Amino acid sequence: MKIMSTNIAKPTTIIWDGKEVTTGIFKKPKNQPILLEKHAVRNDEVSDRKHHGGEFKACYLFSENHYGYWKNLYPNLDWEYGMFGENLTVSGLNEKDIHIGDIYKVGAALVQITQPREPCFKFGVKFGNQKILKQFINHGFPGTYVRVLEAGFVKTGDCLELVEKAKNSLTVWQFFNLLYSKEKNKEHINLILDNNALPKRKRDKLKRFLK
Numbered sequence: 136m137k138i139m140s141t142n143i144a145k146p147t148t149i150i151w152d153g154k155e156v157t158t159g160i161f162k163k164p165k166n167q168p169i170l171l172e173k174h175a176v177r178n179d180e181v182s183d184r185k186h187h188g189g190e191f192k193a194c195y196l197f198s199e200n201h202y203g204y205w206k207n208l209y210p211n212l213d214w215e216y217g218m219f220g221e222n223l224t225v226s227g228l229n230e231k232d233i234h235i236g237d238i239y240k241v242g243a244a245l246v247q248i249t250q251p252r253e254p255c256f257k258f259g260v261k262f263g264n265q266k267i268l269k270q271f272i273n274h275g276f277p278g279t280y281v282r283v284l285e286a287g288f289v290k291t292g293d294c295l296e297l298v299e300k301a302k303n304s305l306t307v308w309q310f311f312n313l314l315y316s317k318e319k320n321k322e323h324i325n326l327i328l329d330n331n332a333l334p335k336r337k338r339d340k341l342k343r344f345l346k
Contacts, residue, residue: 136295138241139199140224141169142217143179149260158257162217168290169222171244171283176222190282191249191334197221197278198228204274209262220258221278223289230276230308236301236332243287245298249332251277251311272315279307282332304330319344 142162148155159180170177171194197219206214216224223241230251237248254272259265271277305313305326313323324341327333 136225136227138223138289138291138293138295139226140164140216141167141289141291142222142224143169143176144217144220146180149257151256151260156257158260160220160257160261162220162222164216166291168242168288170286170288171222171242171246172286173283179222191332192280193283194222194246194281195220195252195278196223196225196228196281197252198230198276199224199226200228201274201276208270209264209267212262218261219252219278220261225295228278228295230279230311231306233279234301234304234306235310235327236304236330237297238284238299238301239281239295240298241295242289242293243285244283244289245285245287246281246283247332248301248307249280249282250334250337251279251307251314253277253314275308275311277307277311301330301332304332313341321345 142164144159144162146157146159147161148157174189174193175181176194233248235248235250239246254268256265258271259268303326305323309323310327313320319341321344324345328338328342
């Protein structure tokens, strides 16, 4: 896996439900390294800190390999890296191959795979169509957030090198499907209950389906 673009955002105001809302989803490519810190990417806008940023969403990765699929669906948009609100556009990232809890070295940073992107209305505003939320969920390749274990600079051309493989974990693809499936796979839920790469509140929410 290789970094194709580093992307950060300035605060952008949008109108939603008749109100002004600030968002950091409008990421733009930067021709310079970005600093991955413990709870965010330095100089990147994180407007809604209840749902973005923090230990388990410090940095968002999306696969360059999926760009073609979405360009075909939305050919009239102004396409560039960062389109999905990702900090790092990564070639070769496959959600079916990476597991919750995997640890990677990328540039000078050490990161751990945490959880997939769950799209919200701001994503729909960015694409000019709220139907994309369901399309994104159905497609099943949401990219992944990471926890930053060791802060460091990351630049275009850096590769993600696996340092430690998570044991008895789900892939990002499996976990994303678990989140949105009506019939929850109880075996999959049991596999993530003790995985501290996921927020406890998210594990506790899924644990309720075991009753």
